[in-house]
Structure formats: structure tokens, C-alpha cells
Amino acid sequence: MLEVITQPVTPFAQNSNLLVCQTTRQAVIIDPGGDVEKLMQVIESANCKLIAILLTHGHLDHVGGAEQLAQHCNIDIVGPHLGDKFWLDALPKQSEMFNFPMAEVFSPAKWLEEGEQFTFGELTLEVRFTPGHTPGHVIFVEHSTKRIFVGDVLFKGSVGRTDFPGGNAAQLKQSIESKIYSLPDDYTVFPGHGPTTTVGYEKQTNPFTSGRFG
Template sequence: MITATVPVTAFQQNCTILMCEATHRAAIVDPGGDIERIIAKLDAMGAKPEKILLTHAHLDHVGGTAELAKRYQLPIEGPHKGDNFWIQALPQQAQMFGLPPVEMFTPDRWLTGGEQVTVGDVTLDVIHTPGHTPGHVVFVQPEQKLALVGDVIFNGSIGRTDFPQGNHADLISSIRDKLFPLGDEIEFVPGHGPRSTFGHERKTNPFVADKRG
């Protein structure tokens, strides 16, 4: 699997393209906006868009979803249905940030965690990771030791929980009880900023590092 990250919008959100090397079929993860930039990267990779995968439904992660889905006739998979209220509020979110109108959409497949999604011949595990939003999910490719974690954890930080239905205790549990047990060697692509590994964050992240004593 080949990955490429395209920072989009004023929020510099990491939209990630996952392409199966065997089939060149690709999933676009969290297309927050700047659709033409995403399309240019798909073309440069020789990728054939197959679906859209969403970690959660904040505007900067899903703002380009409806437009991209229509352009390529793509199914939308994710997030968990707990984030439906955020999708319904997309027009208000855009207005609040002074951005162009954003269209609502309905995912073709809500994810619950414990199932899998595919990209060409590649399979990814789905983990429900509430906290930043109630319906947040993470996509993990075990053989490649790669995770797409949205806004759950960052290089040196963790996701905000002061938005509606955010929950700090749930977020910490999602990280420590669901993500860290996957292994220190797992590299992750966060929703913003540079990549890291779970092992590095367990040692150095001031919010979730292992207790010393």
C-alpha cells in the first residue's frame, strides 16, 4: 500500500490517500476541502479512486466529501453513527468559520468498530475511538504497521474534547486501551501535523505517556 498525505484547508488537515499497489485502487481518507489539490495528487499517483473513508465528521475532515463523492461516484464509509449530528451541522459549521457552503451527506456505510474496510486488495481494521467526537474511528493496516488516527492523538499532543459531546476520559481510554496495545512500532498519520509512532508517544507525550515510578 502506498500512502500520500495532502494538507488541505486553512486548518492544514492531513487528507491521506491510500493506494493498493496491486490494483492502483485508492481510498481518500478525510477529504476536508481543496478538492482540486486532492485530485491532482490522485492523478500524479496514477490512482483510481474507489471510496472515501472518514475518521470523524468535523468540517476540516469532511468538508470536501459530498463534492468528491459526486464527482467520482464514490461510496462513503465511516465514521460511526455517533457523529451524524456533526454531519447535519456542516452548513452551520461552514458559516461559523466564514467558509463557502458545505453540503451535507449520508455515509453509505456507518462503521461501528471491530469490522474491516478494503482498498483494492488491502484490508484495514476499524477501531471505534470516541473522545474527540463520539463517532470517531481509526483505520489500521496491521501488516504495514500503519494507522490513520484522525484527531485522537498527535505527535506530542492529543485531540481536543471541548467540542459538543467530546469526552476527555473516553479519549484517554481510546488511546491507552485501544491504540497503544496495537504495538509501539505502529506508525500513525494524525489529522494534523507530522507522523509519529505509538511507542514514541508512550514515552514522550505529556498527556498519555506511560507512568514512571
């Protein structure tokens, strides 16, 4: 079974998710955007072995703590898709723009592609390529427990912004409909900001994808 511990980080209250295999206690963390000391406390309290950092996309509030945490734990950073390399290359500029602690440029040990899988413990995450919010955005699906970690593609009652460089509203809507709404209604959605929701609830009510807005 999968244990999920959500810790909001940074002034943007970005949801960093610690995923723990309850059988083996192996774990991965998705989008450690900052507040690394706080995240280390969460990891230690969970009594788990962190084996990797997974990134959905290259925006600062999702990746700002990744390199520091990777060095501290001696683990790899995996993802996002190569399409977001320009965002990682611009981390110093992002830090200045949002008045965040300076984040240095880094490259992941591996870029991710549609259909790849990442296994930890007895659990497997399916990678789905979901451009629109950023060109290289990916999401992670854990089918055995019906959970999806969607970064900034979809929120409860909203969707990710598309006015940043590389954003594309039509592409974002297509990504949501083909890569998230294609899953069963009872899958739980863990967004990068705000509360969890479900595929079915968003399909029925989300104004940005139901045709009632935009």
C-alpha cells in the first residue's frame, strides 16, 4: 500500500508529496520546492528510506529544494521531461523574480518520457506527459491505490496557468482530457497547490474543462 504525506512548502504553499511503500518503507518525494529542513523532518518522522526525487515540472516552487535535498540524501533527481530544461536553466532568474532563496542550475539524472515507469518498494508510478502549463510537465499515476500526482496541470475547480513562457491553454486542456480524465472517476488527484480532488469530480464540475468557462 501507498502512504502519502503532503507537506506544503515555500510562500506559494506548494504541495510536496512524500510517497512511502508501507511494506518496504522505500520512498520518493515529488516536487520538493523548498523548506528543505522541514522536508527532512517529515522524511525522518516517516521512518522511511528516500531513494529518489521526482519532479513534475521546472517551476521554482516545485524544484527549488531538489538539488539541496539530493545532495543531503545522496540520491538522484528524476524528471521532468526535457521540454522543461529551459526552466531549470533559468532557476537563478526565477529566484530573483519571486524573491526566493537563490536556486542554482541543475540537471536531473534522467529526463522522463510518456509511458515510462518508476518503481520503489512494491509500487510503480506511471509517467504521463502533460504539456500545457509548461512544455515538459509530467504527472505520476499509481494505479494500485488509484492516486495521481498532477503538479500544476489540474487543481480542485481550476487548472494551471498558461501565461508563463511555453504555456499553451489548448495543449493544457488536451493533456487534462487525454491523460487525467481518461482515468476512472474514483482516482484521487493530488494537485501541486490546494486540496485533493477526484477525477470524477473535476470531470463533472471543473469550469475550465466543462465548457462553462473559456
